Amino acid sequence: MSPLLQVKNVTKKYGGLTANNDISFDVAENExxxxxxxxxxxxxxxxxxxxxFTPTTSGEVLYRGERISNLKPxxxxxxxxxxxxxxxxxxxxxxxxxxxxVAQHLRAKASLAGYFWGSRTAQEDVTxxxxxxxxxxxxxxMTAISNEQASNLPQGSLRALGIAIGLATDPKVLxxxxxxAGMNHDExxxxxxxxxxxxxxxxxxVMLVEHDMPAVMNISDRIVVLNFGEKIAEGTPSEIQNNEKxxxxxxxxxxxxxxx
Amino acid sequence: MEQILANGVYLGSQYxxxxxxLTLIFALMNVLNFAHGQMYVIGGFVTYxxxxxxxxxxxxxxxxxxxxxxxLGALIERYLFAPVIKGSAREESTMLLAAGIAFxxxxxxxxxxxxxxxxxxxxxxxxxxxxxRLIMPYxxxxxxxxxxxxxxxxxxxMQYTKTGRALRALAQDRxxxxxxGVNVDRYSMIGFxxxxxxxxxxxxxxxxxxxxxxxxxxxxxxxxxxxxxxGGAGVISGxxxxxxxxxxxxxxxxxxxxxxxxxxxxxxxxxxxxxxxIRPQGLMGKPWG
Amino acid sequence: MFGFTxxxxxxxxxxxFVLFIGVPLIIGATGRWDFYxxxxxxxxxxxxxxxxxxxxxxxxxNIGQGAFAxxxxxxxxxxxxxxxxxxxISLPAAGIFAAIVAILIGLPILRLRGVYxxxxxxxxxxxxxxxxxxxxxxxxxxxxxxxxxxxxxxLFGIPILPDFAGMxxxxxxxxxxxxxxxxxxxxxxxxxxxSRLGHLCRSMQQNEELASSIGVNIAYIRIVIFAISSFxxxxxxxMFGSIAQSVYPSSFQVADSVNFMLNCFLGxxxxxxxxxxxxxxxxxxxxxxxxxxxYQMLIYxxxxxxxxxxxxxxxxxxxxxxxxxx
Numbered sequence: 001m002s003p004l005l006q007v008k009n010v011t012k013k014y015g016g017l018t019a020n021n022d023i024s025f026d027v028a029e030n031e032x033x034x035x036x037x038x039x040x041x042x043x044x045x046x047x048x049x050x051x052x053f054t055p056t057t058s059g060e061v062l063y064r065g066e067r068i069s070n071l072k073p074x075x076x077x078x079x080x081x082x083x084x085x086x087x088x089x090x091x092x093x094x095x096x097x098x099x100x101x102v103a104q105h106l107r108a109k110a111s112l113a114g115y116f117w118g119s120r121t122a123q124e125d126v127t128x129x130x131x132x133x134x135x136x137x138x139x140x141x142m143t144a145i146s147n148e149q150a151s152n153l154p155q156g157s158l159r160a161l162g163i164a165i166g167l168a169t170d171p172k173v174l175x176x177x178x179x180x181a182g183m184n185h186d187e188x189x190x191x192x193x194x195x196x197x198x199x200x201x202x203x204x205x206v207m208l209v210e211h212d213m214p215a216v217m218n219i220s221d222r223i224v225v226l227n228f229g230e231k232i233a234e235g236t237p238s239e240i241q242n243n244e245k246x247x248x249x250x251x252x253x254x255x256x257x258x259x260x
Numbered sequence: 261m262e263q264i265l266a267n268g269v270y271l272g273s274q275y276x277x278x279x280x281x282l283t284l285i286f287a288l289m290n291v292l293n294f295a296h297g298q299m300y301v302i303g304g305f306v307t308y309x310x311x312x313x314x315x316x317x318x319x320x321x322x323x324x325x326x327x328x329x330x331x332l333g334a335l336i337e338r339y340l341f342a343p344v345i346k347g348s349a350r351e352e353s354t355m356l357l358a359a360g361i362a363f364x365x366x367x368x369x370x371x372x373x374x375x376x377x378x379x380x381x382x383x384x385x386x387x388x389x390x391x392x393r394l395i396m397p398y399x400x401x402x403x404x405x406x407x408x409x410x411x412x413x414x415x416x417x418m419q420y421t422k423t424g425r426a427l428r429a430l431a432q433d434r435x436x437x438x439x440x441g442v443n444v445d446r447y448s449m450i451g452f453x454x455x456x457x458x459x460x461x462x463x464x465x466x467x468x469x470x471x472x473x474x475x476x477x478x479x480x481x482x483x484x485x486x487x488x489x490x491g492g493a494g495v496i497s498g499x500x501x502x503x504x505x506x507x508x509x510x511x512x513x514x515x516x517x518x519x520x521x522x523x524x525x526x527x528x529x530x531x532x533x534x535x536x537x538i539r540p541q542g543l544m545g546k547p548w549g
Numbered sequence: 550m551f552g553f554t555x556x557x558x559x560x561x562x563x564x565x566f567v568l569f570i571g572v573p574l575i576i577g578a579t580g581r582w583d584f585y586x587x588x589x590x591x592x593x594x595x596x597x598x599x600x601x602x603x604x605x606x607x608x609x610x611n612i613g614q615g616a617f618a619x620x621x622x623x624x625x626x627x628x629x630x631x632x633x634x635x636x637x638i639s640l641p642a643a644g645i646f647a648a649i650v651a652i653l654i655g656l657p658i659l660r661l662r663g664v665y666x667x668x669x670x671x672x673x674x675x676x677x678x679x680x681x682x683x684x685x686x687x688x689x690x691x692x693x694x695x696x697x698x699x700x701x702x703x704l705f706g707i708p709i710l711p712d713f714a715g716m717x718x719x720x721x722x723x724x725x726x727x728x729x730x731x732x733x734x735x736x737x738x739x740x741x742x743x744s745r746l747g748h749l750c751r752s753m754q755q756n757e758e759l760a761s762s763i764g765v766n767i768a769y770i771r772i773v774i775f776a777i778s779s780f781x782x783x784x785x786x787x788m789f790g791s792i793a794q795s796v797y798p799s800s801f802q803v804a805d806s807v808n809f810m811l812n813c814f815l816g817x818x819x820x821x822x823x824x825x826x827x828x829x830x831x832x833x834x835x836x837x838x839x840x841x842x843x844y845q846m847l848i849y850x851x852x853x854x855x856x857x858x859x860x861x862x863x864x865x866x867x868x869x870x871x872x873x874x875x
Contacts, residue, residue, distance in 0.1 A: 290664075292668065343858065344858060349861070350818070352818075353814070356857050357857045357858070360811075363853065364850035364853075366846065367844075370843070371843065371847060478804065482671060482672055482675045485668040486672055488668070489665065493664065493665065493668075523683045526676055526679060526680050532669075533657050536657060536669065537657030540660055
């Protein structure tokens, strides 16, 4: 069986600077794969290329054998590969529930004109969106804050809101941007469980980019390690933990990022 | 050909000064100063009053234009922009305020100076004539030289003085500048005054050539916006390039398309749109989201 | 109906009553016939302002509506005078032409944000004015005058719209026409904002990146919204030209574009009916200050500056308090 997502020889150059050099790896269906690496290793650039937020310089990303790189973000999202953002990127003056309702728009059956005239299909859509939003928020344990305005939420809830918005689009692959950044141990563990249940119960393949080593070791099926824009290792958490190159890369960088 | 080049340099140097003031205010406070053209007109009228009416030496009249506008700019910043920036939920409010100030200044100009076109006696007589290939009145040459000197002086001020360094720090990153101990409120005011002063200075210089009238404010602001967009908003080198490019485009356009009248501006606008489609941040601007 | 509450329906009912019955009665009683022209202008400017408000709704500061109003006015005038069309067909044609221009111009410029978009739309107004001066078909500075009043329309021999030229009171007829157009515009705007398209606009206004990550085709929606916005501008401008029976390059200028923006700001960007209120207050205020003669502009702009200084979030923010972003 071919892998769900393939990153093939992807390279990104900004002027003379190489952010990613010839990176290749696969993500299997129903897997949780993490991309880690010290600061400036090129994680977020890679992430943007997979979601088509930035074009590749060379190489391509395939989803079910179809190229999804160098397109527009909304087209990639429509194919089922959806990214989340860090907590500042939200719909500030919408409530949690409104955000989740809006994010379901790809599931709409009625046309925009149908909504304008209030057609029957459009009304059914609206009812279905609201029902699903409540369901999703309950699944994520966010029912209590569903009517809060997003800008009033604490950081941890914002992260969950980001995931809720991503999940509302009904993705096959969810790309999470540093889901554990700035969280304490308990919050991190909650988030780990949440991400795992997204995979287990919703059948969503998860790829995440992260700093937090213990959380990554805990959650991932496999890990890809980047350093200075190059892939230096790939394997299961235990393989990565014992990989000399990885240890070297991390020892060479900021100490507090080891955390092992 | 030589004539077009000379006209381009002449127009470009004036335009660059207008654009410099606008871009400085934009860089410092993120305010799009709609009233910039009106400030230019006031500068023109002040010089007209001192030099044309009362016979004060031209240079002194120019200084008066600068002083008037600097004070006006400082007051506007201190009592209008600064509090609105602090109190408003959206940054667009400053745009509304700027538009209100433009209307206000127009009204003041109308009441104080009237509607009529005003001109002043020539500052120097005679025409430079090089073999009929290049004809340029001496007063234009003088004004052009003065404009270029002012630009050089402005760049020198920004590069080498304490004030200039503080202003540049402020333009780059407000918060960081504050942390570094720059008095943000004070330098915002100084910057705004400086930007307004530049507008007044060009007004004072150009009144000797083109005269001045109430209706010049709006179109001047619009030209300044175009220059700033060409060069990249908030960048000093961008404003200068924008001014020179627009000056040359106008000089060439008016020479080549003379019989078609205002079609030049349509062409300039269309090229500007195509240019911005390719490079939304302008020539010198930093790429943005 | 459409999920309105009883209170909202009552409000709409009162508004329509005042608009169509109350105002004519009051004007009849006081004899201030000049108010018809003022209020007709307010209604038409409010249509154009509605368009500007809509572009605000996707997070773009639009100072180019004067351009589209001028385009609409010229298209209608040329079709009526030179091609002999009925005004009532030229009206939608003017709107559609403005929308097509908006699509062509919007493709490159809608990528710009913030002040950049604001600046280029402002420049656009100036350029359309200059183009009208330069083109042969628009008659340059002389403009197009003596536009005939709208003719009657009948379908299968039944008169649907009366012939304005045969009327005794064209002021009232234009007032009603403008009000009907305004009511339709705002009803459409209300529906649009409260339908899925409106929700997508809101998501774009708040964060374009996040909106595109959930599959919103932001480039497409921007174009659609800008086209609708300019359609409103074209309709308002065309109707204005018909009332004035003339169009000049100076009919809509940079100051008008700025005023359309001011109407929206002042009414409050968070409220669908904000631009209507803003237009009424600004235009009426301007008109009332006429008595002050040469001080009119000074007083007007001073009041404007004071309002912004002390109510930076719009007039309607007084009633709804802070954070009324709906």
